[in-house]
Amino acid sequence: MPQTIILKNVELLSDCDELIQTDITISDDCITGIGTAMEAGDKTRVIDCTDKLAIPGLINTHTHAAMSLFRSYADDMLLMDWLENKIWPAEANLTAEDVYYGTLLAIAEMLKTGTTTFADMYFYMPQVAEAVAESGIRAVLARGMTGLGANALQSLAESEAFYHEYHHTANERITVMLGPHAPYTCPPDYLKKVVSLAQKLDAEIHIHLSETAGEVENCFKQYGKSPIELMSELGVLDCGVLAAHCVHVSTEDIQIMRQKQVRVAHNPGSNMKLASGIAPVPQMLAAGLCVGLGTDGAASNNNLDMLEEIRLTALLHKVNTRDPLVIPAQTAVKMATAFGAQALGLADKVGRLAPGLKADIVLLDMDSPHWCPRHNRLSLLAYSASAGDVHTVIANGKIVVENRRLTTIDEEKLLYEAHKRSMRLTGK
Numbered sequence: 001m002p003q004t005i006i007l008k009n010v011e012l013l014s015d016c017d018e019l020i021q022t023d024i025t026i027s028d029d030c031i032t033g034i035g036t037a038m039e040a041g042d043k044t045r046v047i048d049c050t051d052k053l054a055i056p057g058l059i060n061t062h063t064h065a066a067m068s069l070f071r072s073y074a075d076d077m078l079l080m081d082w083l084e085n086k087i088w089p090a091e092a093n094l095t096a097e098d099v100y101y102g103t104l105l106a107i108a109e110m111l112k113t114g115t116t117t118f119a120d121m122y123f124y125m126p127q128v129a130e131a132v133a134e135s136g137i138r139a140v141l142a143r144g145m146t147g148l149g150a151n152a153l154q155s156l157a158e159s160e161a162f163y164h165e166y167h168h169t170a171n172e173r174i175t176v177m178l179g180p181h182a183p184y185t186c187p188p189d190y191l192k193k194v195v196s197l198a199q200k201l202d203a204e205i206h207i208h209l210s211e212t213a214g215e216v217e218n219c220f221k222q223y224g225k226s227p228i229e230l231m232s233e234l235g236v237l238d239c240g241v242l243a244a245h246c247v248h249v250s251t252e253d254i255q256i257m258r259q260k261q262v263r264v265a266h267n268p269g270s271n272m273k274l275a276s277g278i279a280p281v282p283q284m285l286a287a288g289l290c291v292g293l294g295t296d297g298a299a300s301n302n303n304l305d306m307l308e309e310i311r312l313t314a315l316l317h318k319v320n321t322r323d324p325l326v327i328p329a330q331t332a333v334k335m336a337t338a339f340g341a342q343a344l345g346l347a348d349k350v351g352r353l354a355p356g357l358k359a360d361i362v363l364l365d366m367d368s369p370h371w372c373p374r375h376n377r378l379s380l381l382a383y384s385a386s387a388g389d390v391h392t393v394i395a396n397g398k399i400v401v402e403n404r405r406l407t408t409i410d411e412e413k414l415l416y417e418a419h420k421r422s423m424r425l426t427g428k
């Protein structure tokens with residue numbers, strides 16, 4: 001029997017950003033009505049939403065969920081030093097079960113901070129999918145691949161098997177992409193194999209591109225072109241690409257990205273912490289690119305809080321351009337919702353509150369001093385809200401956070417397991 005939930009007297013922002021107080025009706029996994037709800041029947045759960053603001057579930061377009069196990073392990077370093085000397089050696093010891101618990105830890109944090117969809121690139125992806133399936137979150141999963149080393153061909157084969165086994169599973173909550181790590185770990189011949197596989201499967205690609213100045217400089221030295229130009233030449237950009245970072249992209253690169261409809265995952269927190277630079281987001285948006293927001297892994301952020309990324313996005317680009325209008329609150333919020341959905345190929349399912357879309361809904365508790373006075377809900381959401389305001393989270397029509405508590409995850413057991421495994425992995 002499909003369950004019906006009515007969110008009674010909830011506040012929400014319409015597509016035209018008008019504030020409305022109304023009811024949202026959820027039947028099974030979908031939003032079926034926005035407007036005064038019909039009389040509740042026996043099987044209907046009515047939730048009083050006085051003083052609650054409903055927003056679409058937030059969409060994290062780039063992370064490595066299980067890296068939550070490495071949070072606070074290696075900080076204040078540049079990307080390549082951090083990867084080569086701290087992260088990759090520690091990741092070499094990861095087991096499938098570690099990745100399961102690391103991913104579940106990340107999912108617990110994401111759900112409690114209002115994220116209902118994430119795009120992940122990592123190893124041991126069947127265990128990632130298991131954590132996604134049982135927690136109720138939505139995810140776009142990619143088995144990370146590097147073309148250097150003994151596992152290069154095996155990870156291609158694993159990616160193919162993972163795609164066949166998990167694409168469109170968990171009630172359609174899981175979709176699968178291919179995940180070549182980056183141009184500096186995937187040489188051209190390897191990327192050509194990835195492109196062939198993507199064409200065979202009709203799969204899209206999630207890849208790190210142009211994250212640091214050093215990456216772009218080395219790419220010019222090695223191939224005489226930028227990472228974007230190289231990817232274009234190799235056919236990678238013809239597969240449908242979600243490109244993480246794009247910090248050091250030129251005007252010419254942006255034109256290519258526009259032509260190839262590359263979608264960008266902007267990760268302001270990680271880019272700031274790793275001192276990678278500031279992505280030209282205003283230029284990318286002005287060129288018509290789809291730019292979503294991501295946290296990157298919790299080891300380089302050091303949290304998975306998308307409300308924080310919204311705020312960072314709105315602030316960072318203002319101070320960088322000295323133009324307060326460059327990314328207004330509304331744009332930053334859209335980047336974490338509607339644009340994020342588009343970036344992940346899920347715009348027909350999530351990212352907005354509208355009848356017919358999946359019921360991925362976050363209720364923020366506005367009954368706090370930092371929500372007073374309420375001149376402008378969008379402004380409050382972008383500049384004043386914080387993770388502690390996330391009261392209730394509904395993912396695919398199911399309540400996964402209720403009164404700030406997880407309903408699908410045993411948090412106490414999870415923290416014990418995650419802490420124990422993290423200590424072993426980092427030799428502590």
Ligand SMILES: CSC[C@H]1O[C@@H](n2cnc3c(O)ncnc32)[C@H](O)[C@@H]1O
Pocket residue numbers: 064079083087088091121122123143144145146181182208211270296297300
């Ligand atoms: C091959 S699985 C993903 C791989 O990416 C590493 N990683 C984490 N953060 C970053 C980043 O900001 N840039 C590049 N690579 C990153 C992660 O440790 C995994 O090894």
Ligand SMILES: [Zn+2]
Pocket residue numbers: 062063064208244296297
């Ligand atoms: Zn990353």
